[in-house]
Amino acid sequence: MTYLAKPKLHHPSLAKNRVGYTRRDYEGKISTLCAGCGHDSISAAIIQACWELDIEPHRVAKLSGIGCSSKTPDYFLGNSHGFNTVHGRMPSVLTGANLANRELIYLGVSGDGDSASIGLGQFAHVLRRGVNMTYIVENNGVYGLTKGQFSATADKGSKSKRGQANNDTPIDLASLALVMGATFVARSFSGDKQQLVPLIHAAIAHAGAAVIDVVSPCIAFNNHSGSTKSYDYVREHNEAVNRLDFFPQRDEITAEYGAGEIIEVRQHDDSVLRLRKLHAEYDPTDRVRAMAYVHEHAARGEVVTGLLYVDPEACDLHRQLNTIDEPLNTLGAAELCPGSAVLEQINASLR
Amino acid sequence: MQKIEAVNDFVIKFANINGSGSASANELVARAILRMGVPVSPRNIFPSNIQGLPTWFEVRVTERGYLGRRGGVDMMVAMNPQTWDQDVREIETGGYLFYDNSRPLPRSRSRDDIHVIGMPLTELCNNTYSDPRQRQLFKNILYVGALAHLLDIDPSEIETLFGQQFKGKEKLLDANLQALKVGREYARENLKPIGLKVERRDKVGDHIFVDGNTAAALGCVYGGATVCAWYPITPSSSVAEAFIRYTQKLRVDPKTGQQRCAVVQAEDELASIGMVVGAGWNGARAFTATSGPGISLMSEFIGLAFFAEIPTVLINVQRGGPSTGMPTRTQQSDILACAYASHGDTRHVLLFPEDPYECFEMSAQALDLAERLQTPVFVMSDLDIGMNQRLCRPFAWDDSVEYDRGKVMTREALDAGSDFGRYLDVDGDGIPYRTYPGTHPTKGGYFTRGTTKNAYAGYSEAGADYVDNMQRLLRKFETAKSLVPLPVLTAARYPARFAVIFYGSTSPAMHEALDALAEHGIYLNALRVRAFPFQNEIVDFVAAHSKVFVFEQNLDGQLTTLLINEAGVDPHSLVTVVHYDGTPITARFITQAIADRVARLNVHSRKADRVA
Numbered sequence: 001m002t003y004l005a006k007p008k009l010h011h012p013s014l015a016k017n018r019v020g021y022t023r024r025d026y027e028g029k030i031s032t033l034c035a036g037c038g039h040d041s042i043s044a045a046i047i048q049a050c051w052e053l054d055i056e057p058h059r060v061a062k063l064s065g066i067g068c069s070s071k072t073p074d075y076f077l078g079n080s081h082g083f084n085t086v087h088g089r090m091p092s093v094l095t096g097a098n099l100a101n102r103e104l105i106y107l108g109v110s111g112d113g114d115s116a117s118i119g120l121g122q123f124a125h126v127l128r129r130g131v132n133m134t135y136i137v138e139n140n141g142v143y144g145l146t147k148g149q150f151s152a153t154a155d156k157g158s159k160s161k162r163g164q165a166n167n168d169t170p171i172d173l174a175s176l177a178l179v180m181g182a183t184f185v186a187r188s189f190s191g192d193k194q195q196l197v198p199l200i201h202a203a204i205a206h207a208g209a210a211v212i213d214v215v216s217p218c219i220a221f222n223n224h225s226g227s228t229k230s231y232d233y234v235r236e237h238n239e240a241v242n243r244l245d246f247f248p249q250r251d252e253i254t255a256e257y258g259a260g261e262i263i264e265v266r267q268h269d270d271s272v273l274r275l276r277k278l279h280a281e282y283d284p285t286d287r288v289r290a291m292a293y294v295h296e297h298a299a300r301g302e303v304v305t306g307l308l309y310v311d312p313e314a315c316d317l318h319r320q321l322n323t324i325d326e327p328l329n330t331l332g333a334a335e336l337c338p339g340s341a342v343l344e345q346i347n348a349s350l351r
Numbered sequence: 352m353q354k355i356e357a358v359n360d361f362v363i364k365f366a367n368i369n370g371s372g373s374a375s376a377n378e379l380v381a382r383a384i385l386r387m388g389v390p391v392s393p394r395n396i397f398p399s400n401i402q403g404l405p406t407w408f409e410v411r412v413t414e415r416g417y418l419g420r421r422g423g424v425d426m427m428v429a430m431n432p433q434t435w436d437q438d439v440r441e442i443e444t445g446g447y448l449f450y451d452n453s454r455p456l457p458r459s460r461s462r463d464d465i466h467v468i469g470m471p472l473t474e475l476c477n478n479t480y481s482d483p484r485q486r487q488l489f490k491n492i493l494y495v496g497a498l499a500h501l502l503d504i505d506p507s508e509i510e511t512l513f514g515q516q517f518k519g520k521e522k523l524l525d526a527n528l529q530a531l532k533v534g535r536e537y538a539r540e541n542l543k544p545i546g547l548k549v550e551r552r553d554k555v556g557d558h559i560f561v562d563g564n565t566a567a568a569l570g571c572v573y574g575g576a577t578v579c580a581w582y583p584i585t586p587s588s589s590v591a592e593a594f595i596r597y598t599q600k601l602r603v604d605p606k607t608g609q610q611r612c613a614v615v616q617a618e619d620e621l622a623s624i625g626m627v628v629g630a631g632w633n634g635a636r637a638f639t640a641t642s643g644p645g646i647s648l649m650s651e652f653i654g655l656a657f658f659a660e661i662p663t664v665l666i667n668v669q670r671g672g673p674s675t676g677m678p679t680r681t682q683q684s685d686i687l688a689c690a691y692a693s694h695g696d697t698r699h700v701l702l703f704p705e706d707p708y709e710c711f712e713m714s715a716q717a718l719d720l721a722e723r724l725q726t727p728v729f730v731m732s733d734l735d736i737g738m739n740q741r742l743c744r745p746f747a748w749d750d751s752v753e754y755d756r757g758k759v760m761t762r763e764a765l766d767a768g769s770d771f772g773r774y775l776d777v778d779g780d781g782i783p784y785r786t787y788p789g790t791h792p793t794k795g796g797y798f799t800r801g802t803t804k805n806a807y808a809g810y811s812e813a814g815a816d817y818v819d820n821m822q823r824l825l826r827k828f829e830t831a832k833s834l835v836p837l838p839v840l841t842a843a844r845y846p847a848r849f850a851v852i853f854y855g856s857t858s859p860a861m862h863e864a865l866d867a868l869a870e871h872g873i874y875l876n877a878l879r880v881r882a883f884p885f886q887n888e889i890v891d892f893v894a895a896h897s898k899v900f901v902f903e904q905n906l907d908g909q910l911t912t913l914l915i916n917e918a919g920v921d922p923h924s925l926v927t928v929v930h931y932d933g934t935p936i937t938a939r940f941i942t943q944a945i946a947d948r949v950a951r952l953n954v955h956s957r958k959a960d961r962v963a
Contacts, residue, residue, distance in 0.1 A: 058796060061633070061788045074798050074810070081788030083632055083659075084800040085625070086651050092580075092622040096629025096637060097788070099578045099613040104633075104789050122625070125618040317615075324609040328577040329634035329787060333754050335611055336575040338601045340748045346569065347745040350559035 006030055018054040026051045028078035032071070038190030038216030038231075039069055039138045043076045045193050046107070046136075049200035050077065053248065060105045061097055065090040065119060068145050069111030069138035069216075077107075088119025091126030091135075095317070098131050101327035102318050105204060106133040113143050116152040116171040123173070127180040127209045132316040134203040135211045137173050138190070140218035141229035148221035159226030172298065174308060177211040178291045183314035184210035185290070187305045189234050190217065194243075199307060201246040205271040208314030215303060239297055241282040241306040242275040267312045275307060284309055353445035354466065356546035359389050359414035361425040363498075363547075366438045367491075368431050370402030376491035377408040378740075380498055383508040384412055385560060385742070388552040392418040392859070394739050394935065399585065399678045405434045414554055418706075418742055419860030422937035426547060428494060435460060447545055449494065449501075468542055470497055475533060489530040496534020503548050506535060559707075559745050563736035564640075566707035567666050568593035569746065570714030571638055572601055575754050576664070578637035579614045580626035582645065585678045586734040587668035590640035591616070620645040624652040624663070631662040632799060634759070634787035636718045638664035643672045643685050646692060653727050654693025655801045657824075660774070660783065662721035662757070665689075666714060666730045668737040671933045680933025681734035683855055686909035689729045690883055690917075696821065698828050698917075700728045700835060701883040705858035706736060708743040709881075716836070722757035724831055725785060733904070735856040735935040758784045765794040773797045773808040774820060781826030828884055835882035838889055841865065843874035849949060850876040850896040852889075854910060857902050857936050864941035873949055875900075880910065885918040893920040898952060900945060906931045 006027070014022035026047040031040050050060065060080045064070035066087035073082040085093045094108045108126075115123045115137050126135070141154040153173065154166045177185045184206040188196040196214065203210035215234050217223050223230045228237075242263070249270035265273040265285065275284060283289060290309045297304045355361070363380070367373035374395065381393040392411040398404035411421055426447040429438045442448055444464045450456065452469030461467055472493050476486045499506050509531060517524035568590050571579065581591035595614050602611040617623035623639045630637035641649065646667055656663040669685050671677030689701055700720060702713040710732055717728040758778075760771055765786070771794065774783050783806075786795035797808035803820065805811040841862070853861045858879060865877055878892045893899050893914070901911045908927035915922050928944045930936040 056792055058789055058792045063629075079793050079796040081786070081796050082798040083629075084798065084802070085628070086655050086801060089621060089625045089652065092617065092625025093629035093632070095615065095622075096578060096580060096626035096631070096635075097633040098629075099615070099626065100630040100633035100635030100637070101787075101789065121618060122622055125622060129615070318613075321613050321615075322609050323613050324604050324607065324611055328611070328613065328630075331575075331577060331611060333575060336577065336602070337573055337748070337750075337754075340750050342601065343573070343746050343748045347557075347559050350561045350745075351555075351557075 017051055019056050021051065021057065023047065023051045025079070026057055026077055028073070028075045031075040033068060034220050036219040037068070038140060038218070039072050040075070041190040041193065042136065042138055042196070042214055042216055043072050045196045045200060047076050048193075049197050049204065052197070053201055053204060055105060055204070060107055062107050062109065063090050063094045063097065064109040065111070065114035067111040067114050067143070069109060070114055072138070073107075073109050088114050088117070089122055090114065091119065091122040091131075094133055095126055095129065095131050098133065098317070099323070100329045102132070102323070103327050106131070108133050108135040110135065110137050112137060112139040112141060112151040112153040112173070116173055120152070120171065124176065124180045127177055127182040127211065129317045130181070130183065130209050130315060130320065132207055132318070133209060134200065135209070136200075137211070137213045138216040139173065139213055139229070140216050140222050141227070142218050142222040144218050144221055155228040158228040159224070161221050161224055163226070172294070173211070174213040175291060175294050177213070178287055178294070178309055181209070182211045183208035183311040185309040186211070186307045187213045187215070187303070189215050189238055189305060191231055191235065192238070192305070195240060195305065198244040198246045202244060202271070202273050202307065202310075205246070205248065205267055205269055206310070206314060207268040208311070208316050234303060237301055237303050239302040239304050241279045241293070241304055241308070242277055242284065244307050245274040245276065247272040247274065265310055265312050267310075268314060273307065273310065278306070285311070287311070352464065352466070354546045355425050355443060355445040355447070357425065358548045358550050359412055359552065361412050361547045362421055362423060363410045363412070363426045363428065364424040364438070364441070365408040365428040366431045366434050367406050367408065368433070369398055369400060369404050369406035371491070372488045373406070373430065373491050374408060376495050377410070379495055379509060379512055380504070381410045382512055382560070383499070383504050384410070384549050385555060386508040386511070387505055387549060388555050389414055389549055390416045390418065390554055390742050392420075392741065394420060394735070396934070397679050405431050412549060414552060416554060416742070417859060417863040417938065419863050420935040420937045422939035428498070430494070447547065449498070466545065468501070468545070470494070470537060470542065475537060479533060485526075489526070492527055492530035493534035496531040497538035497542065499531070500535045500538035501542060501545050501547075503550070505551070506531065555742065557745055558742045560740050560742055561707045562589070562738055562740050563704065563707045563710040563732050564589040564668060564738060565593040566710040566746070567640070567714040567730060567732060567737070569597055570711040571718065572597045573711070573748055574636065574715030574718035576636045576638050576718055577612045578627065578630035578635045579612070579639070580617050580623040580637070581639050582617050582620045582623045582641070584642045584645050586670055586738045587640040587642045587645070587666065589738065590666055590668065620648040621652065624649040624665070627663050628652055628656050628661050631656070631721070632788070636662070636722070638666060638714075638718070640666040640668065642668050642670050643688070644675065646685055646688055650693045653699065654695060654697055656727045657693065657697045657699065658695070658801055659799050660725040660785070662725055663727040664714070664717045664721050664730070665727060666732060669731065669733040677933045679734070681856065681935055682904050682931060682933065683731070683733055684905035684909065684931070686731070686905070686913060689731065690913055698884070700724065700726060700831050702728065702730050702836065703854040703881050704730060704732055704736065705855060705879065706743045707741050708746065710736060711746050713836070719755040720834060723755050723782070723834060724827060725757060725782060726827070731855060733856050758782055760784045760786050760790070760795060762791045765791045771795050772806040774804060774823070775806040776823050776826065780830040781823045781828070782830060832884045832886050835884065837886060838881055838892070839879040840892070841877040841879070843876050844869060845874045847874045847876050848897045849952070850878065850892065850899045851902060851945070852878050852880060852892075852899055852910070852914070853902040854880045857904060860936050860938045860941055861902065863938035864945065867938060867942045868945055871946065873946060875945065883913060883917070885914065889914070890918050890920055893924055897924065899925050900948065901925055901927045902936065902941060903927060903929050904931060904936055905929060
């Protein structure tokens with residue numbers, strides 16, 4: 001970490017996006033994480049993605065649980081409201097927040113301890129419900145803040161910094177997300193911003209539950225040989241199935257592709273996902289096949305990354321509940337209170 | 352043999368097997384008496400089970416409007432062989448036992464000091480119906496018919512009730528009317544008259560007959576709740592179910608048909624309270640309904656809502672604890688668990704409704720208080736109020752009153768240059784200003800956390816910041832005293848040195864007991880506590896009496912503990928009287944307990960204590 005304060009003045013020549021903000025306007029406080037932490041790269045990717053998407057920073061609500069990853073929402077989008085909730089329970093708080101105001105963009109940030117260990121139940125249920133959100137798991141296989149215990153995503157046989165082997169079967173959050181009905185599932189690597197930023201773009205544009213499992217090495221406790229979540233290991237075993245080019249609905253698509261090289265997916269909001277195939281046979285709209293594919297490669301020790309699954313016709317919780325279009329938190333007594341005349345009728349029916 | 356003779360003042364208890372359709376038949380008897388203008392107070396005493404276990408339904412007929420449980424049974428309708436001996440034992444001397452004599456009853460299993468009324472219900476049913484389910488269901492209606500004759504219940508009232516119940520189902524209506532008639536005719540031709548009678552009166556007035564959970568749900572509708580997150584748990588589930596039922600009618604946008612609220616059945620209580628906290632943080636009025644085990648699970652989040660200062664409403668329909676305890680019995684045993692829920696130094700606002708009317712009123716009020724105080728507020732109902740239909744004042748609503756959304760800083764205020772510190776005590780009442788997420792592009796954003804922070808919501812581990820914040824929270828709790836409902840005093844007819852304090856569902860039994868004691872020359876002032884934190888009125892009340900009996904439906908005297916700890920009252924002036932077997936406290940229990948203690952106190956203290 002650094003103790004130097006960020007300069008408050010922005011350079012006048014910094015480029016502005018369509019809503020008039022520079023990239024610096026999407027930054028937050030100085031990170032207090034360790035130098036080289038994968039999580040800081042993810043924060044940078046979120047900053048870049050939001051700036052590029054022309055999202056007004058205050059229209060994003062950032063929610064997290066407890067842990068190193070959950071501290072990061074303080075380090076990006078400093079003008080947004082954030083909520084550092086309790087350990088493993090961010091999904092429920094995010095669900096409630098989303099119910100209160102469907103117009104904001106909800107960004108859930110969590111870690112592997114937070115989502116796969118203590119919070120596995122809420123992780124599963126928030127996906128079942130189809131809450132419209134982008135849920136980023138900063139997955140390093142280890143408890144950082146309590147100094148290096150294994151988490152539930154640590155691979156069987158992987159070694160701790162002290163050389164102790166993990167005996168428990170790992171939980172693969174991307175696979176679990178597929179099973180639980182997430183309508184957008186991706187996996188990425190904090191060291192591959194080119195891959196990660198378009199995935200965040202697409203996840204934010206996705207009108208349903210979007211999960212990005214980002215392998216994010218812990219420089220302090222899980223970056224040694226014998227670890228399967230180290231920079232070196234992930235670089236060697238990363239098998240990207242596709243490369244995503246994201247086009248917001250307003251953008252004209254100008255990129256040229258060779259025949260048979262791409263899959264095009266148009267989402268509910270008319271944004272277009274163009275996936276350059278790296279594995280010729282991979283179809284990211286086939287959920288069942290995606291699950292098998294991830295498992296086949298995991299058995300070979302490979303970490304499959306890219307956009308694993310997307311349902312372009314996703315239905316979110318508000319649609320299922322048939323709630324009104326206006327945010328519920330804007331309604332007043334005129335819309336909510338049936339009034340004394342109706343109460344008289346109710347009284348009469350109870351006599 | 353002695354024979355209990357009473358008009359409009361007796362208790363009938365029905366002993367049944369659950370899942371046999373008895374509850375609706377028994378309720379029919381209660382409602383028909385009510386329609387005759389005579390107050391009734393029914394109580395369902397049921398098992399944690401769906402079919403096959405014993406269940407009881409007790410109907411107190413009470414012209415004087417005493418709605419508490421009286422204690423004792425004047426007539427037992429014994430339909431359950433499993434509980435026969437126990438049921439027969441409960442009947443008062445000179446009382447009545449009504450039973451199905453299709454099979455002969457051994458004399459040894461009855462009593463000589465009660466009047467036994469046999470009616471061959473099974474035989475009559477088997478002769479009339481061939482379908483097994485009909486034989487079961489109509490057996491219940493047959494005894495309703497017989498009771499109507501024995502007690503002089505106007506059959507046209509039952510017929511009217513049938514008409515409403517089976518509107519559009521003419522076949523069912525006819526079958527029920529037929530069964531009722533068979534029962535009545537058999538009774539008229541074969542049974543001897545009894546001493547219990549119902550006579551038409553005009554004592555119900557405009558009162559309504561409703562259960563507390565329905566009332567609490569309606570209070571949340573009127574109070575503007577837009578998010579309800581819940582997890583099923585007895586005895587609170589019907590709060591959320593009633594909220595769903597009401598909002599499907601009352602919260603529909605007329606143009607689009609869309610809902611003006613969201614209800615989510617969560618995967619557990621951790622998630623339900625988490626959703627409420629998230630919605631409250633984001634400016635929606637949100638509540639959950641639960642019971643003791645749910646409160647235990649929610650405790651971590653309750654602490655977060657307290658410390659991060661997020662409006663949260665919890666309707667706790669209390670049951671018997673600890674652990675799974677007595678899920679279908681009533682207690683007031685979560686007082687301390689709720690007052691201090693969560694680790695660290697926490698204190699929460701509690702409201703104590705006495706009946707469905709106050710369940711409605713206080714649930715709506717809790718939504719205001721939670722936003723005004725930016726903190727969790729508990730409505731402390733219980734099974735006795737929540738799941739039993741109770742006669743109470745009609746619900747009332749003042750259309751001119753706006754919701755109190757508390758201190759919310761707007762975009763305009765931020766633009767005007769207001770200094771925004773999320774935890775800054777601007778007004779000196781301990782209550783800070785908050786902004787809703789998304790309010791302003793560059794101002795008013797902050798990071799909410801359960802860790803310590805300074806007045807501007809910045810992370811801080813500095814001791815001074817922590818202490819300042821905790822002191823402000825204390826000031827806020829002090830402010831709460833001026834906002835929560837005041838206690839209600841019932842003054843004795845003559846100056847009294849003894850007094851009682853009580854709360855919640857104890858209320859009707861207490862008022863009845865006070866009348867009974869007054870008839871015996873024992874006069875007590877009575878104070879019904881309606882909220883925590885305690886106001887000075889409560890402290891002064893205790894100080895003005897030499898002894899104050901605190902009546903509680905828990906073992907430990909939890910409100911007494913809270914009075915001593917939080918109001919600083921002299922422990923020696925309090926005498927805790929507890930009733931905690933899971934049944935609702937009775938007027939007879941209270942009367943006896945006070946009479947005994949007053950007698951003892953007078954013997955020992957008259958000379959020394961001249962206050963009398």
